[in-house]
Structure formats: structure tokens, C-alpha cells
Amino acid sequence: MIVRFFVFIVLAFPLIVSAANYNLPDFTPLIEKSSPAVVKINTTTAVKPRGFSLPPGQQIPDIFRHLFEPREMPERNMSSMGSGFLISSDGYLLTNYHVIEDADQIVVRLVDRREFKAMVIGSDPRSDLALLKIDEEKLPFLTLATNDELRIGEWVVAIGSPFGLDFSASAGIVSAIGRSIPTDKNENYVPFIQTDVAINPGNSGGPLFNMEGKVVGVNSQIYTRSGGSIGLSFAIPSTVALNVVEQLKEKGRVDRGWLGVVIQEVDKNLADSFGLKRPQGALVAQMEPGGPADKSGIMVGDIILKFARRNILTSGDLPHAVGSTQPDSEVPVVVMRKGKRKTIDVTVGRLEGGDAAATITEVSPSTAADRLGLTVETIESSLRDQWRLTGGVTVTQVDPHGAAADAGVAPGDVIAQLGFEQIETVEDYRRILANLPSDSLQPIRFFRDGRPTFRTIRLQ
Structure with a gap:
């Protein structure tokens, strides 16, 4: 019996592997057809080295002063690279804004090793997209998908130049759609496509394909702790890119x-x-x-x-x-x-x-408790004018065991709304609080350092 069972496992294993291989898509035709329209982008930026400076309050001894006299520092060139792709036969191509930002020279290299200097038609930092143009005709180009019918679990393929390795392909699935990733300026205009495709530095600006060979996204960001791919990559949807390209061609800017x-x-x-x-x-x-x-x-x-x-x-x-x-x-x-x-x-x-x-505005989740536990006073006119408020009450004391403390209210906060009523004075606050029903969950709006926050509070 043991021998037969062992033989069964050995014989079944190749069948399982064969079935798994049979269900995987074949990316070969897509990659062969699309690669000629993908480009490598090399940029050069002239950087002037910084001169020597001492910390504030310190001076150079006279004996060494001649060593630190101002002198002409030569400029040096910094190079970077990324990816892009042609979107028309007459040389228009798309990439990320951060790939060409501050570049003095942009060189585009095709898969057949031809190189062209590119000029910037327009750029849009808010979407991290840039439209470039090279002086050449009859070029291969890619088609941007015109709808948002991408589904989670769908196979996608990326082609680019990760770490400078020309025209590398990688595949994966769509992990999520509509991801919100605010920028360092707290701007959030791109509903990113999240995938587990291996995207690395150098892939930025390259295309993300669906299985029909249409570009569904422009690879833009990765989340990483090591500097390489850990299966979290983000692409700008093609519908966003189409809108940006159309406006950059027409006006040289993007209106929102x-x-x-x-x-x-x-x-x-x-x-x-x-x-x-x-x-x-x-x-x-x-x-x-x-x-x-x-x-x-x-x-x-x-x-x-x-x-x-x-x-x-x-x-x-x-x-x-x-x-x-x-x-x-x-x-x-x-x-x-x-x-x-x-x-x-x-x-x-x-x-x-x-x-x-x-x-x-980022706030932590609100919580509910059993009473307010607040001492308040009328807001100072200077603070009211600074925060552009019409009124409100300033919190002077907070009972650490009260409902307000549990809701996140702290001394110095200015309460501007309780329930659905606006608060102008201390009398308003007391009247509104007295009329709110018992054991009810109510919204409370307050300002902290000029930033508004809504929480909820339960009254008893």
C-alpha cells in the first residue's frame, strides 16, 4: 500500500505542474510587438558644487584663512535615467515628470540603439507626467486605453529599464485600483493602479500593458524599504495620462x-x-x-x-x-x-x-465616551482673526476621564460646532449642550493650530 501511494504522488506531480503551466498566459507576442515603442531616457543636469561654510558663530583662524578663500568651483554633470514610450509615429512620447525634472539635456534611446535629443512639450508635476518630442518620423508607437475597465486580478506587463538594464519585461497582476497617495505637498490627484509587477528604479515612466497590448498605466512609484521591488508598485491610469497629454499638446499646461x-x-x-x-x-x-x-x-x-x-x-x-x-x-x-x-x-x-x-486633513478615528468634561472660554479676537473664524470657544481644561478627552479634545482647541449648530460664544455652547439629547452620538468640530477636525462625542 505504501509503495502504491508513493507511486501515485510521483505520477500525479507532473500532471499538476503541467496544468498550472497550461493556465498561465503567454506574454511573448505582447512583448515582441510592444518593445520597439518603449524607450530609455538618459538625462544630464549641471550642478555647481557648494562652497565650504562653517557653522554659525565659528570663524577660520587667520593662519588657515587662505585655504578657504572663495574660488571658482567647476560645474559637474549629474546623470539619471528612466523609461518612456512613444504615443505617436511623429515622435511624441510620455514619461514621468520626475524623470526629466531640472534636466539640461534629455537623450532618448530606442530599442534599435538609435539616439535622439528630446525637447519638453509640457510637464505636469501634479500628475507626475511629462510630454516629450523627438525629431523623427514613422516611429512605432503604443495606444493608451481609453476606459477604466481594469479589474483587480487582471494580468499586466511592464517594460522599461530597471537599474539601467535596457528594455526589461516583468509581469504580475493588478492588486488594487484607485489608490490615494498624497504627495509631499498634500496633493492627491491621481487614482493610482497598484500592482505586484516587479518595478524598480529606472522603470519610472515606462508603460503598463493589459493583455490586449494597450497601455493601461504609466509606471510611477514603488513602495520599498530596500530600494528594490517588494511587490508594491503604482502606475498612473491611462485615462489620466490621456487628459494630461491632450491639454499639454493644446495649451502647454494642465487645468484642473x-x-x-x-x-x-x-x-x-x-x-x-x-x-x-x-x-x-x-x-x-x-x-x-x-x-x-x-x-x-x-x-x-x-x-x-x-x-x-x-x-x-x-x-x-x-x-x-x-x-x-x-x-x-x-x-x-x-x-x-x-x-x-x-x-x-x-x-x-x-x-x-x-x-x-x-x-x-489627516485625523485619527474618533471614539465615543460618556460625558464632555470641558471648561471653556470665549476665543480671543486675535486667534479668531488669525484662523479666520466667526466665533467659537477655547478649551481651557479637559477632564481626562470625560467624553471630550476620549474624543481627542485638548486644552487650547477651539470648538466651533457641536451637534449641527455653530458656536459663536460661551452662551451658545452652553445652550446647545443643554439641548442635545442624552446618550446620543453627536459630531463636534474643533480647530487645533488652525486646522479643523471633526470627531464624535456621546452625551449622557
Whole structure:
């Protein structure tokens, strides 16, 4: 019996392997057809070395001063590399903005080893895309997918030059779609595609293909602790790239919509207090006075559920939707206000250099407790003017065992709203607090260092 069982395992193993191999896709035709349109990008930037400087308050002894006299420092060239791909037969190509940022010279190398100097048609740092042009005709090119029908689990292929290794291919699956990754300026305009494709430094700007051979994304970022791929890579969707390319060709710049709100995530407690069945939407924590949202009638405390008929499931969805909307267009916005849905027509503004379409404020989840435990006083006029508030009460003491402490309220915070009512004075605060029903979960809005935050608090 033991011998027969062992023979069965040995005979079955090749069958299992064969079945697994049979189900895997064949990437060969896709790679052979697409590789000629993928390019390697080499950039050169002239950098002037910094001169020697001492820490503040220190001086060079006279005997050594001649050694540190100012002298002409020669410039040196710094080189970097990335990837890109041709999108037309007459030499237009797409890459990441960070690949060509501050470059003095850009050289594009084709798979047949021909090299061309490229000029920048336009760039868009907010989407990390740049449109280049080389002087050549009848070139192979790739087609950008025109829809967002990419599905989680779908096979995708990347071609690029990781670590300078020319025209390398790697494959994997789509791990997630619509990922929000704010930049260092807290801007968030790209709903990234997350994959487990092996993307490494040098792949930036290269194409991400579906199995039909269409470009569904532009490889842009990796998450890594070692400097190499750990199976978390992010690509800019082709629909975003198409919009950017069209505007850069037409105007040399990219115009985006602007709403003029500061928003935060809606957790379970906030959803309960605002009358939602589940956490969803983007909670308006603050508005730009005179901005598009303010002019349209959107109010602080509204939860935006739909923007231009696009569902807003998380706060990160709103900047994506607003940023992709053309300025001056009128769109319907569905909000939850005091437990009731309301539709508001909003005329979208134009995003300027220092603005943000919808800024996300990061806060920790709210918690509920059993009482307030606060001592408050009227806000000082100087602080009110500095934070552009119409009123409010400043927290002077917080009972560490009270509901307010559990909700994250701290001394120095300025409470501007309790329940669904605005607070202007201490008398408002006391009146509103006295009229709120017992054992109810209520929203509370306060400012800390000028930044608004919504939490929930349970009254008894």
C-alpha cells in the first residue's frame, strides 16, 4: 500500500505542474510587438558644487584663512535615467515628470540603439507626467486605453529599464485600483493602479500593458524599504495620462477643477452621528471663503456623497473627481446634511499653483465616551482673526476621564460646532449642550493650530 501511494504522488506531480503551466498566459507576442515603442531616457543636469561654510558663530583662524578663500568651483554633470514610450509615429512620447525634472539635456534611446535629443512639450508635476518630442518620423508607437475597465486580478506587463538594464519585461497582476497617495505637498490627484509587477528604479515612466497590448498605466512609484521591488508598485491610469497629454499638446499646461474645501475621512462613529448607514463620503471640515463650494451653498459639516455623478466612497475619491473636472463647468453634488440628502449645483473653479482641489486633513478615528468634561472660554479676537473664524470657544481644561478627552479634545482647541449648530460664544455652547439629547452620538468640530477636525462625542 505504501509503495502504491508513493507511486501515485510521483505520477500525479507532473500532471499538476503541467496544468498550472497550461493556465498561465503567454506574454511573448505582447512583448515582441510592444518593445520597439518603449524607450530609455538618459538625462544630464549641471550642478555647481557648494562652497565650504562653517557653522554659525565659528570663524577660520587667520593662519588657515587662505585655504578657504572663495574660488571658482567647476560645474559637474549629474546623470539619471528612466523609461518612456512613444504615443505617436511623429515622435511624441510620455514619461514621468520626475524623470526629466531640472534636466539640461534629455537623450532618448530606442530599442534599435538609435539616439535622439528630446525637447519638453509640457510637464505636469501634479500628475507626475511629462510630454516629450523627438525629431523623427514613422516611429512605432503604443495606444493608451481609453476606459477604466481594469479589474483587480487582471494580468499586466511592464517594460522599461530597471537599474539601467535596457528594455526589461516583468509581469504580475493588478492588486488594487484607485489608490490615494498624497504627495509631499498634500496633493492627491491621481487614482493610482497598484500592482505586484516587479518595478524598480529606472522603470519610472515606462508603460503598463493589459493583455490586449494597450497601455493601461504609466509606471510611477514603488513602495520599498530596500530600494528594490517588494511587490508594491503604482502606475498612473491611462485615462489620466490621456487628459494630461491632450491639454499639454493644446495649451502647454494642465487645468484642473477646484472646490476649495478641507475634508476628512468618515469613520463609523461619524457616520452614525450624521445619519449614514455606513462610513462613506468626504466630510467638509473647512471651506475657503468665497471659493466654489462656499458660493454654491455647501456648508461645513456636509458629507459629500457624490460629485458629478461619481460616488465618493472615501475622502481620497473627492480630489480625484474634482481635479479631473474642467474649470467653470457646473456639476451636481449630493451631500448629507443634518441626516438628509441634498443636491447642490456647483460651478467648479480653476486650480491655481498654491491651491488644492480638496485638501485632506489627516485625523485619527474618533471614539465615543460618556460625558464632555470641558471648561471653556470665549476665543480671543486675535486667534479668531488669525484662523479666520466667526466665533467659537477655547478649551481651557479637559477632564481626562470625560467624553471630550476620549474624543481627542485638548486644552487650547477651539470648538466651533457641536451637534449641527455653530458656536459663536460661551452662551451658545452652553445652550446647545443643554439641548442635545442624552446618550446620543453627536459630531463636534474643533480647530487645533488652525486646522479643523471633526470627531464624535456621546452625551449622557
